[in-house]
Amino acid sequence: MPKTTLKKLAAILGLSTATVSKALKNYPDINENTKKRVVDLATSLNYQPNSLAQGLRNQESKLIGLIIPEIVHHFFSNIISGCIKAAEKRGYLVIVLQTNESFEQEKNHLKLLMNKNVDGILLSLSDDTTQHKHIKQVIDKGIPIVLYDKISKLIKSSKVIIDDQKAAFNATQYLIDSGCKKIAHIRGDLKPQTTIDRFIGYKKALAKNNIPFDNALVYRCKNLTYGEGFRLAKKIIQDHEDVDGVFAFTDLLATGVLKRFNELKVPVPEQVSVMGFSDWFLTKITTPTLSSVHQPGFEMGQQAFELLYKDICTLKKGEEIIPQIIEIPTYIVPRNSTRKLTKQTK
């Protein structure tokens, strides 16, 4: 909607801007009928300062949407926190929506946010999302989207990611460097890119160290829960009594593994080393404490907002967005569930 100015009011009413201005200020030299016409139109156009109307006039709502797969989740709540902190500094407010990994929810949420005239959207793709028309539609309407964490290479937008392959490679290499020779991997479901990439990283590390890949050592679970880790730990040790390492897709799974190994009197790390992924708070609480890959959620939330802000500003200047990809580094946090390194990690 075009900006409402004195000039616009004047043009619609066929009056001079001076007359309109005076009418609004209730000058005595303007006749009552004219005053009434001016005030009526100004009211209709909401010429009075008003945040919603200002939003309309500036084409800015100073609102952004943050679509998150799961709120009650250490990594994602860190992302929310980082995003809100960065947004606050720039005077933006953040609408938070949860997809629960549902494609339908993702579509609905994007629609809602468009209707709310948000200035931009941060989106982590749901595990169910396989086509991207709904995302392209939003971008085509001039609302920038920045993808974070769960992304698709097929979407032309800015992105904030971690290199899951590299992170998983490093985690597996760490287990090998600490003496593990037979490492099981608990992976997520087939589809999400993160589980694919971490699986590839695991395989690459084995290959690099001339350890033959054995598909029987890969355990897949749909739900990345503590309970699944607990269940699979027993299966792993039953299937492969000489297994000496477990690399789990998330800390939650790894925590379930640790608990079950405790119960089964499988010494960790003396017999089996366990490595998680994410470096949640709970890694410090388990017995033994859990070695993990640090995945910087707060920083990811901050950087995702900053990237979105940059794209919003670019659009505002009438320029074209050149999508940018930021990779946030990860690192291993060794704790007591893995043995000390026997040689330096490469």
Next chain:
Amino acid sequence: MPKTTLKKLAAILGLSTATVSKALKNYPDINENTKKRVVDLATSLNYQPNSLAQGLRNQESKLIGLIIPEIVHHFFSNIISGCIKAAEKRGYLVIVLQTNESFEQEKNHLKLLMNKNVDGILLSLSDDTTQHKHIKQVIDKGIPIVLYDKISKLIKSSKVIIDDQKAAFNATQYLIDSGCKKIAHIRGDLKPQTTIDRFIGYKKALAKNNIPFDNALVYRCKNLTYGEGFRLAKKIIQDHEDVDGVFAFTDLLATGVLKRFNELKVPVPEQVSVMGFSDWFLTKITTPTLSSVHQPGFEMGQQAFELLYKDICTLKKGEEIIPQIIEIPTYIVPRNSTRKLTKQTK
């Protein structure tokens, strides 16, 4: 702002509504000049469907604000999740803001939300908040506020609470019923109502069971962290070698206590029982698992939104809000950090 109708467009332009309607539909029997005037005004008035403009017309933004002390926090992230879920069902979006327990932040956030024309606000008071003028101002402007969790009896608004005194009484009673005779209490800082109430609940349970209150058994900490629990556990056992129960203000503190007792080879629960508060996920992960008081965050978030929605509807009907207080029940979740009950909990 008055609703933009065909009638209004017609009145401003001095045309009939039929002419305006036809002009908008580009009927051939309307002259081009008239069409241009109508379309220009309709565009200026944003007569096209548009959510911001609809918001203006209905005086509704369908946005609410949720002010939360801390996002990366199991209990509060459950509240966010419950609130967003309930809001979604009613077609509301939720702006999330974090205070970090700062009074200044709380004031700023309320201002921002007012400027954003939210329909209502959910607020948990920051620990620093001692006066309530800023809250009264918002309520006086016709924006309903519902307080949740950390509330003040001095604010006239709807509230969703748990009865911290009762919950702490029950937790202490549970320890007594399981055979504890000398129970330490790790409490929070002096000011927040929740720490005061849980402390009172602890004292009342001792009194009811004719156990003399000993202030030396009460340990205060400003930061409710794992590290503080870890630190205080050693101090408790050094100060009182015959202590046989610890009731901690939060699970995080209790988890630190458990870890330290593990390291000090203090058998839990054989020598000392440990009871937490909140029933976070981490209670299932500790060794031994942690008995706790279940504090239903998700439900609190849902109910807080529902109460706010009710208040918003009341205001919309032009009626006065009659503040309502909902108390959400808590219950003990016994796990392995406390002994089995020797008699029934009252």
